[in-house]
Amino acid sequence: MATQIHCSSVSQRRVSATAATSACPSSVAARPQLRRAAQPGRRAAVMVCAQAAPLVEAAPGKTTLGFIGIGIMGLAMTRNLLKAGYQVVVWNRNPDKCGPLAAEGAKVASSPREVAAAANYTFAMLSDPEAALDVANGPDGVAAGMSAGKGYVDVSTVDAATSQAVAAAVRAAGGAFLEAPVSGSKGPAEQGKLIFLTAGDQALFNAVAAPLDAMGKAKFFLGAEGAGANMKLVVNMVMGSMMTAFAEGLALADKVGLRQADVIEVVGLGAIAAPMFALKGPAMAARTYAPAFPLKHQQKDMRLALALGDEAGQPLPLAAAANAQYIAARRQGLGDADFSAVMEAVLGQAAAEAAEAHKGAK
Numbered sequence: 001m002a003t004q005i006h007c008s009s010v011s012q013r014r015v016s017a018t019a020a021t022s023a024c025p026s027s028v029a030a031r032p033q034l035r036r037a038a039q040p041g042r043r044a045a046v047m048v049c050a051q052a053a054p055l056v057e058a059a060p061g062k063t064t065l066g067f068i069g070i071g072i073m074g075l076a077m078t079r080n081l082l083k084a085g086y087q088v089v090v091w092n093r094n095p096d097k098c099g100p101l102a103a104e105g106a107k108v109a110s111s112p113r114e115v116a117a118a119a120n121y122t123f124a125m126l127s128d129p130e131a132a133l134d135v136a137n138g139p140d141g142v143a144a145g146m147s148a149g150k151g152y153v154d155v156s157t158v159d160a161a162t163s164q165a166v167a168a169a170v171r172a173a174g175g176a177f178l179e180a181p182v183s184g185s186k187g188p189a190e191q192g193k194l195i196f197l198t199a200g201d202q203a204l205f206n207a208v209a210a211p212l213d214a215m216g217k218a219k220f221f222l223g224a225e226g227a228g229a230n231m232k233l234v235v236n237m238v239m240g241s242m243m244t245a246f247a248e249g250l251a252l253a254d255k256v257g258l259r260q261a262d263v264i265e266v267v268g269l270g271a272i273a274a275p276m277f278a279l280k281g282p283a284m285a286a287r288t289y290a291p292a293f294p295l296k297h298q299q300k301d302m303r304l305a306l307a308l309g310d311e312a313g314q315p316l317p318l319a320a321a322a323n324a325q326y327i328a329a330r331r332q333g334l335g336d337a338d339f340s341a342v343m344e345a346v347l348g349q350a351a352a353e354a355a356e357a358h359k360g361a362k
């Protein structure tokens, strides 16, 4: 897995080995706004903190990891932890989804609490804020299985308030907390090329550096919990708006007699080229939407980003318009399809307007 991190700006400070050894979970005030990961070779073996139990650096063969939420992303991410040689204990609400991982060597637990009790560090990849709160703070949840020296890494896409509520419950039980939402979809998850947007307890960030590297190609430490969640919502708001604009472009091209394949090629050669357009464009032109990133999750991210905009006093009219299209697509029953199925809402709107115009002409 690629683990090398490049600094693109002098204002972005690397986390030094000294910082890694001296940081405590509670020392959030001292953290810079944006930090990239330390070089793996410079990590200290044990992260010592005066106020909390030391967190031991995770390593295959000596660390048991937990993984909760075996959906599209969780399955691929857990596979990479198993491939890297970690012992992994898993739990999923629908236990059938743990079957393939059990066959590959994972142990299956009967509750999130049992996972946290069995593992040194537990990861969770859950659908939304409600699921994240249920799993972490519920009666048989992760916090109930936490104790000093353990850590919880929530990689789900949620809002800052959810992340902060989970962090409080985990810390109250003596554990450390890191939010670590990921940028990158099913393909990057399978290839171990996710981008982790982390925030929270820096000692835990350092302790789980190796498992993060087994699942991803880059990791950012952004400060106190909430910063990772906000970064993820900003990125996904842009992605959701881009996808809607692209769907409108393909629909318009078709209406005026252009080949959608030509549009995809022209876009791909110019300044607005994006891997997402190249990857999703041909399937959108064929109107097929095999789920990599479910549309219901993209709409959840738009909703959470708009709420963040409200809170921050930042108008987001473009994102609001895109969100309306994702809501329309959900109403068309496309929540479980890939988010590129927003194309159907764009086409559906055109069809509805044509029908309305036809009615008016009668």
Ligand SMILES: NC(=O)C1=CN([C@@H]2O[C@H](COP(=O)(O)OP(=O)(O)OC[C@H]3O[C@@H](n4cnc5c(N)ncnc54)[C@H](OP(=O)(O)O)[C@@H]3O)[C@@H](O)[C@H]2O)C=CC1
Pocket: 068, 069, 070, 071, 072, 073, 074, 092, 093, 094, 095, 097, 125, 126, 127, 128, 130, 131, 134, 135, 155, 156, 157, 158, 182, 183, 184, 185, 186, 292, 293, 294, 297, 298
């Ligand atoms: N797919 C993608 O490309 C990406 C997704 N994400 C984010 O990752 C998260 C997961 O996405 P993905 O794997 O695609 O989604 P899936 O829908 O495939 O998986 C969702 C997981 O959450 C579990 N879950 C939902 N509600 C609850 C609950 N109340 N209690 C316990 N477990 C629950 C599901 O369990 P069950 O199987 O029982 O339903 C399932 O394991 C989302 O936050 C998404 O926004 C981030 C980057 C990329």
Ligand SMILES: O=CC(=O)O
Pocket: 157, 182, 183, 184, 185, 236, 293
């Ligand atoms: O959250 C989705 C992604 O592709 O990133």
